[in-house]
Amino acid sequence: MPIRPENRHRYPPDWPQSSLAIKERAGWRCECEGECGRGTHPGRCPNRHGAPAYGTGSTVCLTTAHLDHTPEHCDPDNLRAMCQGCHLHHDAGHHAVTRT
Numbered sequence: 001m002p003i004r005p006e007n008r009h010r011y012p013p014d015w016p017q018s019s020l021a022i023k024e025r026a027g028w029r030c031e032c033e034g035e036c037g038r039g040t041h042p043g044r045c046p047n048r049h050g051a052p053a054y055g056t057g058s059t060v061c062l063t064t065a066h067l068d069h070t071p072e073h074c075d076p077d078n079l080r081a082m083c084q085g086c087h088l089h090h091d092a093g094h095h096a097v098t099r100t
Contacts, residue, residue, distance in 0.1 A: 026081035036086035047083035
């Protein structure tokens with residue numbers, strides 16, 4: 001997911017490398033195991049970067065999500081590779097609060 005320009009300063013300078021490392025750790029497959037709250041997949045999400053997404057058939061774009069929604073907190077334990085669907089659902093509540 002693209003970083004909003006107003007939030008770019010909150011990410012470390014090496015964010016592209018950190019994000020890539022998380023995706024490689026995941027084997028380019030979504031690491032969500034229900035954190036997203038969708039309830040559409042038992043266990044780990046089956047979506048893989050560049051492949052058709054289960055259910056929709058859209059092309060999967062693997063992203064890196066902050067589990068605590070804090071861009072400054074880039075410890076690998078706080079980061080998960082997530083497909084765009086899981087990432088959007090994971091962030092939905094946070095976005096609702098910060099929208100204003």
